[in-house]
Amino acid sequence: MANSRPYASASQPVPPGQPQPSLGEVLRRNGVSRRGFLKFCASTASMMALPPSLAPAIAAALETARRPSVIWLSFQECTGCTESLTRSFSPTVENLILDTISLDYHHTLQAAAGEAAEHAREQAMQANMGQYLVVVDGSLPGPDSNPGYSTIAGVSNYDMLMDTVQGAAAVVAVGTCAAFGGLPKAAPNPSGAVAVQDLVKDKPVINVSGCPPVPMVITGVLAQFLTFGELPELDPYNRPLAFFGQAIHDRCYRRPFYDKGLFAESFDDEGAKKGWCLYRLGCKGPMTYNACATMKWNGGTSWPIESGAPCLGCSEPDFWDAGGFYDALSVPPGKPGELLLTAGAVGAALGLAAGVMSRRKAQAATKTHRPVTADELEQKL
């Protein structure tokens, strides 16, 4: 892989006996200025919704942090999460932060292959028992489904995950597949795919969802772990609140158009050209929690909605099965209009029949009606 240079650490472990360099040392060696580093710490603090006064604390913690061992497991995935991470952030300080973790095992990025690769994983586990981080991308076939759907080195995904997380400090599920099952779990879920949190119950699991996730979110979570040695505050889906606390819709720069009722009706009409709201074109922003609207993509260049594409809701569970991507959020699937007409027609026919029957009954009653005379009544009394 052309861009694997920053991750050379994956194949260049520190020789035994030498201490791991601290993050500060690595950054200085890579030419990152003190000013640039502090700026990163300040923006990390604000990203995680921490007071600015904590920026020096982050700096101090990161400065002395030893490279934590990270084992990256890729299961039923498309490598999009890794692509996102490597492509968009290579020239920035965030990339170096990633470089300063000791990425001891990663299919795509490590140089080793075959037995040597698996050996690297086992070695990293033994050397850092109880302290390493496991990052997972991709879902995996559940314990009850055919393990043959996805294996690595002849080991089922399920066995590899359960074996690897045993000695882990925490598990980070990167991408919607690892966090919620994603595309493999979409109906009819042929491989019986499940998410990491469905299987790992005795270790903290942080979900960094998105298809793919925003790279800054991954670095942010790792920075928080390095700084405080603890996991960030999580939402009900176990996603870091700092990044998944607000809906796309609530932070969208096109929101004023939604509130005013100004919509693009097609992808090339006047509204689309003026940058109006994409709700009618299927934008799932109102039900999607992610940081795209604030952090954007490609180093803050743009993001899907800014480029005129409605949000697909890719950071939400089961977003593949949440109706058409280009149907407005409130639009139901199927053809309810036809159903309404059919049911109405049947109802009208039944009503007609009921009305006719009631009329006949009334007419029959009129025909057989016999007036009663006063004398007849007298006799009855």
Added chain:
Amino acid sequence: MITPMEFLMWTKGPMFQLALTVFALGLLVRLVEIFVLGRAHNYAVPRGNAVVGGLRTMYKRFHTDAGTFKAAPFDVVVGIIWHVGFIVALLLFIPHVELIKSTLGIGWPALPNPVVDAITAITLLGLLAALVHRLLHPVKRFLSTPEDYAIWAVTFLPLVTGYLAYHRVINPYPLGLGLHILSAEIFLIVLPFTKLTHIFTAWVARYYNGATFARKGVQS
């Protein structure tokens, strides 16, 4: 276990179809039977145009009768406020217009969201006030049946769940939205079989009322 998204898709899919079927079938059976039955033939010479009178009364009933207002100002004011609010929230909220457009093929302009939001809040307060009044007023309380309270709840629920979903109070969001859709479906399902039918039959009653009086040459 069913996930919030599965719940939302159930309310948007099969449950919505069931609700539409029950609503359309039930309502049309009742309305068509009323029309087919018609009114008893009147052999008297008409003194006025029944159709014009009927249509006029359909509109004129919107004007509150001075005597009624004097006797029950609370019912008139609060009643109008929450009825209008309910209709505005139902028909002039952007996502609702989208839903109607996708179902019936016809759409219309909607109101800005903050306006609908404020109107919904007022409507909720109006419905709460109506309930409190019903409970505190001895005559109203005596006249109220369990159906009255049930229908109050059926009317209140879509509004309150919609308000909570809009403000993201219920988490996760698909659960909040699903609850809102489900409550609207309950509204649709019970509509043809309860006093909610007045949404449609009130117009029929107004027309017959006006037509009968107009034929007699009497103001209604």
